[in-house]
Amino acid sequence: MTVSIQSSPFDMGAEVRRFANSVSGAGAIVTFSGLVRDDGGKLTAMEIEHYPAMTERAVEAIRVEAMERWALLGAVIVHRYGRLEPGEQIMMVATAARHRADAFAAAEFLMDYLKSRAPFWKKEIGPDGEQWVAARDDDEEALARW
Amino acid sequence: MTVSIQSSPFDMGAEVRRFANSVSGAGAIVTFSGLVRDDGGKLTAMEIEHYPAMTERAVEAIRVEAMERWALLGAVIVHRYGRLEPGEQIMMVATAARHRADAFAAAEFLMDYLKSRAPFWKKEIGPDGEQWVAARDDDEEALARW
Amino acid sequence: MIDVLYFAWLRERIGERSEQIETDAATVTELVEELRTRSEAHALAFSDMTAVRVAIDQDLAALDASLAGAREVAFFPPMTGG
Amino acid sequence: MIDVLYFAWLRERIGERSEQIETDAATVTELVEELRTRSEAHALAFSDMTAVRVAIDQDLAALDASLAGAREVAFFPPMTGG
Numbered sequence: 001m002t003v004s005i006q007s008s009p010f011d012m013g014a015e016v017r018r019f020a021n022s023v024s025g026a027g028a029i030v031t032f033s034g035l036v037r038d039d040g041g042k043l044t045a046m047e048i049e050h051y052p053a054m055t056e057r058a059v060e061a062i063r064v065e066a067m068e069r070w071a072l073l074g075a076v077i078v079h080r081y082g083r084l085e086p087g088e089q090i091m092m093v094a095t096a097a098r099h100r101a102d103a104f105a106a107a108e109f110l111m112d113y114l115k116s117r118a119p120f121w122k123k124e125i126g127p128d129g130e131q132w133v134a135a136r137d138d139d140e141e142a143l144a145r146w
Numbered sequence: 147m148t149v150s151i152q153s154s155p156f157d158m159g160a161e162v163r164r165f166a167n168s169v170s171g172a173g174a175i176v177t178f179s180g181l182v183r184d185d186g187g188k189l190t191a192m193e194i195e196h197y198p199a200m201t202e203r204a205v206e207a208i209r210v211e212a213m214e215r216w217a218l219l220g221a222v223i224v225h226r227y228g229r230l231e232p233g234e235q236i237m238m239v240a241t242a243a244r245h246r247a248d249a250f251a252a253a254e255f256l257m258d259y260l261k262s263r264a265p266f267w268k269k270e271i272g273p274d275g276e277q278w279v280a281a282r283d284d285d286e287e288a289l290a291r292w
Numbered sequence: 293m294i295d296v297l298y299f300a301w302l303r304e305r306i307g308e309r310s311e312q313i314e315t316d317a318a319t320v321t322e323l324v325e326e327l328r329t330r331s332e333a334h335a336l337a338f339s340d341m342t343a344v345r346v347a348i349d350q351d352l353a354a355l356d357a358s359l360a361g362a363r364e365v366a367f368f369p370p371m372t373g374g
Numbered sequence: 375m376i377d378v379l380y381f382a383w384l385r386e387r388i389g390e391r392s393e394q395i396e397t398d399a400a401t402v403t404e405l406v407e408e409l410r411t412r413s414e415a416h417a418l419a420f421s422d423m424t425a426v427r428v429a430i431d432q433d434l435a436a437l438d439a440s441l442a443g444a445r446e447v448a449f450f451p452p453m454t455g456g
Contacts, residue, residue, distance in 0.1 A: 012166060013159030016177070020158060024233070027183040030176065030253075031162070034374055037173040037244060048373075049300055051366060054350035079373065087170070091374060098183060104254055107176075111246055111374055117352065119366075120373025121300035132301050135370030180456055194455075195382055197448060200432035225455065237456060246374075257456055263434065265448075266455025267382035278383050281452030 002075065003060045005050065007082040012092060015078060019094045023074040028100040030107040032093050038086035044125045048081040048090065051119035055079075062113045069146075070106040072097050077110065079120065112142040148221065149206045151196065153228040158238060161224060165240045169220040174246040176253040178239050184232035190271050194227040194236065197265035201225075208259045215292075216252040218243050223256065225266065258288040294359070296327070298337075299368035302344065305337040320346050321356050323365060343369055376441070378409070380419075381450035384426065387419040402428050403438050405447060425451055 004010075012033055020029055036046045063075050072095055079091040093110045097103040114120075122133040150156075158179055166175055182192045209221050218241055225237040239256045243249040260266075268279040297310045317323035328335045338344065346353050347366045359365070379392045399405035410417045420426065428435050429448045441447065 011159075011163070012175075013157075013161075013163035015159075016162055017157070017159035020179070020181075020235075025184055026181055029158075029179045029181065032246065032250070033166070033175045034246070035166075035172055035175065038171055049303075050373075051297070051299055051347070051350070051368070053364070054347060054366070057350060058352075089166075100178065100180070100257055104178070104250070104257075108250055111250075115374035116371055118373045119299070119347070119368065119371055121369060122372045123300070132369065133372045135372050139372075140370075195385075196455075197379070197381055197429070197432070197450070199446070200429060200448070203432060204434075261456035262453055264455045265381070265429070265450065265453055267451065268454045269382070278451065279454045281454050285454075286452075 002077070003056055003063060004076075004078045005052075005055045005059065006078065006080055009080070010078050010089065010092070012089060015076070015092060016094060019074065019076050019096070023096040025098065026073050026096040027098045028103040029094060029096045030100070030103040031095075032107050032111055034090040034092070034111075036084050036086050036088050036090060042126050043086055044127060045086075046084045046088075046090070047123040047125060047130075048084065049121045049123070050079075050081045054119050055081075058118050059114065062110060062117060065113070066095070066106045066110050069109070070095075070097065070102040071099070072102060072106055075106060075110065077114070079114070079118070081120065109146050112139070112146065115139045116143055148223070149202055149209060150222075150224045151198075151201050151205065152224065152226055155226070156224050156235065156238070158235060161222070161238060162240060165220065165222050165242070169242040171244065172219050172242040173244045174249040175240060175242045176246070176249040177241075178253050178257055180236040180238070180257075182230050182232050182234050182236060188272050189232055190273060191232075192230045192234075192236070193269040193271060193276075194230065195267045195269070196225075196227045200265050201227075204264050205260065208256060208263060211259070212241070212252045212256050215255070216241075216243065216248040217245070218248060218252055221252060221256065223260070225260070225264070227266065255292050258285070258292065261285045262289055294323070294362060295364045296323075297364065297366040299366065301369055302337050302367050306331075306333050317359055319356055319358055320348070320353065320365065323359060324355075337367075345370055376405070376444060377446045378405075379446065379448040381448065383451055384419050384449050388413075388415050399441055401438055401440055402430070402435065402447065405441060406437075420449075427452055 074096045095103045095106040220242045241252040
């Protein structure tokens with residue numbers, strides 16, 4: 001599976017190993033994983049909502065664009081939804097290429113696009129209530145570099 | 147261990163899991179792993195020589211510089227030496243930070259510096275003989291961006 | 293007949309995940325005008341359109357996009373995944 | 375007395391991993407001049423110094439660095455790790 005949208009946890013180590021075994025000829029593999037930060041007890045949980053009919057298609061479109069823009073041998077994306085505790089993994093991307101510049105650039109591109117173009121919304125739940133995470137101006141600006 | 151210079155193989159998945167468990171408060175983890183490319187049968191093996199008395203110190207100095215230059219919660223480096231077959235992992239770095247920009251930049255910095263400032267030399271062994279890998283001008287130029 | 297979907301705080305403010313709307317609106321802009329009249333909650337949710345994004349049939353679209361042939365229109369805040 | 379170490383193709387051309395050198399050389403440059411006279415292999419290995427890097431006591435150094443207090447000097451080609 002090159003794109004997986006799931007509520008269940010994933011094993012980063014196992015995913016990385018499976019991905020590395022699935023590509024051949026790679027000289028460089030880059031992975032990114034995003035975790036729920038433990039903001040000094042201010043966060044009890046993170047709730048991630050998504051748009052089921054759209055999510056997988058939107059994420060796959062971003063993946064395909066990365067495959068077209070860089071000389072990649074493979075790219076995979078796992079993204080969770082639902083309730084996550086601090087320290088849990090939210091998502092990961094992995095890219096493989098012959099050379100490291102392609103693998104790094106594609107992984108950063110995937111992250112920038114997933115942040116602002118994939119239909120996920122995060123809500124932070126804390127001891128004093130809950131609130132939707134606001135989009136950051138610099139996340140939108142990050143897209144301009146590609 | 148934050149720096150490991152070893153001849154034995156390592157399990158990328160296990161290293162990533164151990165690293166993720168060793169840092170707290172991280173929102174982003176980036177890993178890079180370098181593999182021996184299988185250049186269509188032109189490569190039988192890669193032989194990596196190093197300078198034992200210097201290697202660990204030089205690699206640790208690069209790691210410390212990354213820790214100082216970016217807001218990192220942790221960084222680890224594993225680098226092998228000796229004879230490696232195509233497809234085998236040569237090395238890996240992992241970085242953890244609260245935000246992804248720091249984790250990505252530090253991982254790329256570590257790679258650029260390890261390529262040109264850590265005392266490793268690669269020799270390619272093929273069916274028609276063997277030759278030392280030449281340093282690439284763009285590896286040296288890559289240092290200029292930091 | 294168009295299925296209108298809401299996500300995140302738009303869903304919470306309007307109090308519905310989705311509703312079926314009988315409409316002649318030719319554009320998203322016209323549809324939003326109609327939705328605003330449905331309730332105070334709708335009017336509030338759509339009071340600042342700079343904070344609203346839209347997808348037509350699961351593709352991101354502009355706020356003034358045409359609704360010709362559209363079956364599902366989703367409204368949501370800027371995305372915050374990753 | 376200085377330990378001189380060679381790596382990669384410098385090691386192969388010179389045919390030694392290391393040698394102990396009795397020298398009064400004050401700088402790496404002077405040491406290289408002396409080493410060149412030891413054999414044709416040495417002269418060849420040090421014929422193009424743009425292809426040679428040096429470390430003094432396990433720290434990278436400039437080719438004209440001082441050898442004051444140095445115990446180990448290593449010569450090698452540009453590094454190619456990672």
